Amino acid sequence: MGITSKPVVFAVLAAVVILIGTTVTVFIPLFMPSTQPVSASIKPYTAVEQEGRDIYMREGCNNCHTQTVRPLRTEVLRYGEYSKPEEFAYDRPFLWGSRRTGPDLNRVGEKYPDSWHYKHLDSPQSMFEKSNMPPYGWLAKNRLDTQYSLKKATTLGYGYSESDVHQQITQYRATVTDENYPSKESRNNVTPPELRKELTEMDALIAYLQKLGRDVKNMEAKK
Amino acid sequence: MTPYVQGNEKSVPFDCSQENLEDDMSETSTEKYNFTIVRGFAFSALFWLVIGLIVGLWIAFEMFDPALNLTPWLSFGRLRVVHTNGLGLGFGLAAIFATSYYILQRLTRTPLPFPRLAQLHLYFFNTIIALGALSLFAGMNTTKEYAELEWPLDIGVVVLWVMFAINVFGTLIKRQEKQMYISLWYIISMTVAIAILYIVNNLEIPVTLFKSYSVYAGANDANVEWWYAHNVVGFIFTVPILAMFYYFLPKSTGLPIFSHRLSIVSFWALNFAYLWTGAHHLMLTPLPEWIQTVAIAFSIFLIAPSWGSVVNGYYTLQGNWDQMRTNYLVKFFIAGITFYGLQTIQGPLQGLRTLNAFFHYTDWVIGHVHMGTMGWVTMVISASFYYMIPRITSTELYSVKLANTHFWLILVGQFTWTITMWIAGIQQGAMWKATNPDGSLMYNFLDTVTSLYPYYKLRFAAGVIYFIGIMIFAWNLIMTVRQQPSQAEA
Ligand code: HEM
Numbered sequence: 001m002g003i004t005s006k007p008v009v010f011a012v013l014a015a016v017v018i019l020i021g022t023t024v025t026v027f028i029p030l031f032m033p034s035t036q037p038v039s040a041s042i043k044p045y046t047a048v049e050q051e052g053r054d055i056y057m058r059e060g061c062n063n064c065h066t067q068t069v070r071p072l073r074t075e076v077l078r079y080g081e082y083s084k085p086e087e088f089a090y091d092r093p094f095l096w097g098s099r100r101t102g103p104d105l106n107r108v109g110e111k112y113p114d115s116w117h118y119k120h121l122d123s124p125q126s127m128f129e130k131s132n133m134p135p136y137g138w139l140a141k142n143r144l145d146t147q148y149s150l151k152k153a154t155t156l157g158y159g160y161s162e163s164d165v166h167q168q169i170t171q172y173r174a175t176v177t178d179e180n181y182p183s184k185e186s187r188n189n190v191t192p193p194e195l196r197k198e199l200t201e202m203d204a205l206i207a208y209l210q211k212l213g214r215d216v217k218n219m220e221a222k223k
Numbered sequence: 224m225t226p227y228v229q230g231n232e233k234s235v236p237f238d239c240s241q242e243n244l245e246d247d248m249s250e251t252s253t254e255k256y257n258f259t260i261v262r263g264f265a266f267s268a269l270f271w272l273v274i275g276l277i278v279g280l281w282i283a284f285e286m287f288d289p290a291l292n293l294t295p296w297l298s299f300g301r302l303r304v305v306h307t308n309g310l311g312l313g314f315g316l317a318a319i320f321a322t323s324y325y326i327l328q329r330l331t332r333t334p335l336p337f338p339r340l341a342q343l344h345l346y347f348f349n350t351i352i353a354l355g356a357l358s359l360f361a362g363m364n365t366t367k368e369y370a371e372l373e374w375p376l377d378i379g380v381v382v383l384w385v386m387f388a389i390n391v392f393g394t395l396i397k398r399q400e401k402q403m404y405i406s407l408w409y410i411i412s413m414t415v416a417i418a419i420l421y422i423v424n425n426l427e428i429p430v431t432l433f434k435s436y437s438v439y440a441g442a443n444d445a446n447v448e449w450w451y452a453h454n455v456v457g458f459i460f461t462v463p464i465l466a467m468f469y470y471f472l473p474k475s476t477g478l479p480i481f482s483h484r485l486s487i488v489s490f491w492a493l494n495f496a497y498l499w500t501g502a503h504h505l506m507l508t509p510l511p512e513w514i515q516t517v518a519i520a521f522s523i524f525l526i527a528p529s530w531g532s533v534v535n536g537y538y539t540l541q542g543n544w545d546q547m548r549t550n551y552l553v554k555f556f557i558a559g560i561t562f563y564g565l566q567t568i569q570g571p572l573q574g575l576r577t578l579n580a581f582f583h584y585t586d587w588v589i590g591h592v593h594m595g596t597m598g599w600v601t602m603v604i605s606a607s608f609y610y611m612i613p614r615i616t617s618t619e620l621y622s623v624k625l626a627n628t629h630f631w632l633i634l635v636g637q638f639t640w641t642i643t644m645w646i647a648g649i650q651q652g653a654m655w656k657a658t659n660p661d662g663s664l665m666y667n668f669l670d671t672v673t674s675l676y677p678y679y680k681l682r683f684a685a686g687v688i689y690f691i692g693i694m695i696f697a698w699n700l701i702m703t704v705r706q707q708p709s710q711a712e713a
Pocket residue numbers: 063098099101276279280282283286303306307310311314315586588589592593596597600601682683685686687689690
């Protein structure tokens with residue numbers, strides 16, 4: 001057999017061999033709706049939540065936190081209901097992670113009030129002395145850049161109009177800057193005075209964290 | 224079926240241990256071939272290795288003392304990807320380019336057809352890796368493991384891969400030696416596979432110059448990513464390392480590879496089976512169960528071709544085991560292939576559902592990764608460089624004694640490192656699962672983390688030992704090339 005004296009044929013053959021497994025386990029599932037099912041209960045991220053998600057990615061929180069609860073008894077006990085495929089229909093990219101230096105976050109939404117997160121993100125060690133999570137206080141010192149929020153939502157196919165995006169942003173700003181915002185004190189503790197009337201990166205990140213696992217509760221309730 | 228070297232009376236399979244032996248000795252060989260490029264990539268590899276390891280030590284420290292998260296760009300989440308990319312893309316790829324350019328020219332007895340392109344490839348490569356490191360420090364991170372670079376740099380990576388491929392196929396087409404030796408098969412399959420993997424996984428829609436979103440969503444994105452990530456480990460940290468192993472082991476021992484047939488079977492089986500196994504990284508996630516099951520089956524199967532190479536390596540030394548003592552290079556190769564063998568048993572076992580449920584997400588996996596990278600990959604690359612560098616600079620290695628010290632330091636460092644992490648992984652897995660008699664959880668999450676700090680400290684110390692070994696390696700090679708002019712005078 002002369003294939004070891006024909007480099008181009010050899011390369012083509014290698015490509016074919018490599019593409020067999022790829023086609024069966026990767027390409028075909030891409031076209032099967034059952035791989036990534038959708039549910040009307042699972043809503044896309046708001047513009048602010050999406051900005052928060054992008055900050056989560058930028059800071060590489062996924063290097064310490066997973067976002068998939070496995071269907072194991074002790075895991076469900078620790079984190080809550082195991083993850084369902086529908087939950088991830090809008091996740092581009094997915095953020096399941098591969099290492100749990102910190103706990104899973106797929107069910108962290110509404111687990112704590114916003115105030116908890118302001119305090120924790122600013123300094124995990126102030127709450128848990130021996131935690132090795134990095135402090136992220138500077139996120140509260142960065143104004144949230146919403147310049148590309150509309151473009152992002154469009155790219156991701158969330159179906160928001162310009163006014164939707166605008167409204168989502170102003171509404172969330174109104175919420176966190178409201179005099180009666182329940183987490184006002186913690187927020188003010190970490191946010192410099194000049195940014196207290198604005199949205200900060202930390203506000204957006206917390207909005208995202210609070211969304212995690214929220215919609216799936218409605219989905220499960222309907223079942 | 225076995226390809227034979229044309230015109231060889233004894234009709235033995237192509238044997239690289241004897242290939243251009245005279246060439247090796249003659250001074251003209253360095254002029255005929257383009258070895259400046261080999262040297263350029265080899266020293267780039269060393270540079271990125273040292274940088275990547277410093278970052279590795281930094282994050283290892285952060286894991287028991289977060290005080291080192293001094294600035295946003297030094298925070299663990301950003302730094303960890305600098306470590307993995309710096310070593311995987313920076314050190315790994317540069318070492319592969321260096322050895323591939325060398326092996327290609329020797330095995331084909333043909334100089335690179337496009338030396339200028341190769342030179343450009345070297346500059347472009349280092350530019351992309353440097354920009355990659357800076358962009359990751361800055362938080363431009365797609366979060367898909369080992370594909371974290373943002374889209375403009377992805378394009379850069381594709382371009383530099385094409386530059387490499389042109390010389391690979393150019394040399395092969397113009398080659399003087401009819402048969403292609405095993406190492407060339409591995410280089411070909413790597414060149415093809417990495418191109419497919421990288422492009423498919425990095426398809427993304429740009430939003431700005433620094434930000435894009437994956438075209439795949441949720442479970443599909445996960446499936447594509449782990450198909451990629453698993454195989455990028457396969458085709459960067461296995462396939463080209465095998466190319467080096469199959470070339471430099473016979474060259475440095477003078478012994479032909481034990482079985483040619485075994486290498487053919489192993490080669491095709493490995494290339495076929497690898498691609499089915501990515502989903503063993505997604506066990507018990509929302510990915511459809513059948514994909515996970517197929518992945519487990521093929522993972523178990525992969526033991527066979529992997530061990531084909533291990534057996535081939537061991538049997539090559541049959542009757543010549545004294546070389547372990549007398550030939551400093553052999554130690555690296557044999558220790559390296561032994562870690563490869565251990566890894567390829569450990570890997571498939573980790574894929575089994577029950578074991579995976581226990582070990583996944585713990586430090587056990589980190590131990591597994593580093594036995595491969597600090598054991599197999601660096602051991603084989605070290606020996607390959609020790610073999611190549613003196614030859615391309617027509618000189619002797621600066622110090623065999625230092626090379627031996629290097630060997631023992633990285634061996635002890637790596638072993639302490641990985642065993643520590645295995646124990647840490649077992650402990651954490653057990654603590655996550657532990658329940659009280661009433662069925663409630665015994666430990667809160669943070670307790671399971673803080674109980675590992677003693678292990679993290681030990682891991683850091685082991686990393687320092689390993690790092691000293693690598694510094695000796697770098698020193699030894701720098702001194703080797705620096706003594707070159709004085710030798711020429713003498
Ligand atoms: C001084 C030696 C080294 C030290 C101290 C070190 C440290 C670390 C640390 C602390 C992590 C993160 C672990 C975690 O998140 O729990 C890591 C991950 C990683 N390192 Fe290293 N490392 C070293 C050598 C290497 C080498 C030589 C390579 C490759 C050539 C490498 C490749 C990787 C990879 C691929 C990961 C990601 C593992 C995963 O996600 O499963 N490391 N390393």
